[in-house]
Amino acid sequence: EAGVVQSPRYKIIEKKQPVAFWCNPISGHNTLYWYLQNLGQGPELLIRYENEEAVDDSQLPKDRFSAERLKGVDSTLKIQPAELGDSAVYLCASSLVATGELFFGEGSRLTVL
Amino acid sequence: TQLLEQSPQFLSIQEGENLTVYCNSSSVFSSLQWYRQEPGEGPVLLVTVVTGGEVKKLKRLTFQFGDARKDSSLHITAAQPGDTGLYLCAASNTGKLIFGQGTTLQVKP
Numbered sequence: 001e002a003g004v005v006q007s008p009r010y011k012i013i014e015k016k017q018p019v020a021f022w023c024n025p026i027s028g029h030n031t032l033y034w035y036l037q038n039l040g041q042g043p044e045l046l047i048r049y050e051n052e053e054a055v056d057d058s059q060l061p062k063d064r065f066s067a068e069r070l071k072g073v074d075s076t077l078k079i080q081p082a083e084l085g086d087s088a089v090y091l092c093a094s095s096l097v098a099t100g101e102l103f104f105g106e107g108s109r110l111t112v113l
Numbered sequence: 114t115q116l117l118e119q120s121p122q123f124l125s126i127q128e129g130e131n132l133t134v135y136c137n138s139s140s141v142f143s144s145l146q147w148y149r150q151e152p153g154e155g156p157v158l159l160v161t162v163v164t165g166g167e168v169k170k171l172k173r174l175t176f177q178f179g180d181a182r183k184d185s186s187l188h189i190t191a192a193q194p195g196d197t198g199l200y201l202c203a204a205s206n207t208g209k210l211i212f213g214q215g216t217t218l219q220v221k222p
Contacts, residue, residue: 042212104155
């Protein structure tokens, strides 16, 4: 069974440019999460979806970040415009049920110059 | 705001030593998870504890959930270089899973 797939693995952009990350969760997992992780730190939740509904986006900086999960499967996370402080790893995870075991992708490492 | 505090933040030990990592909070949780993350990878679940006082063993790793379900510990016996990584605790009691800040473990051969 395929795991959570994320792309791109690495992205280097200049500040003020837009960037988008894509996530394909494990088949059948209704809950999808986007986390931000800084080096050596724990993941911080950005947004959680139940099917296509964003049920927790309280930590998403909505002035520059947006996310969508059309049809309740794949999801994209967008940053526009990117700032230097957005440099981090963006992790996507999915689970069968909320608070159950999370299965993470390998992450997308963003560097903003 | 629910917070999970992990200690120590960094740990560098020699192969064969024992160690304990702690995860503490002032909140009560219905369950607590421990994850391990290697560089360039996503976290991988090690164990879930749900009952106060519960002890689970996974080879050389022993996990304990506090009686009051507010804290947990991870003990590694005879650490190996392959145990090197970032250890994360995660917990929820409102449907929102939060992570501790992590403990970076380095086991030197």
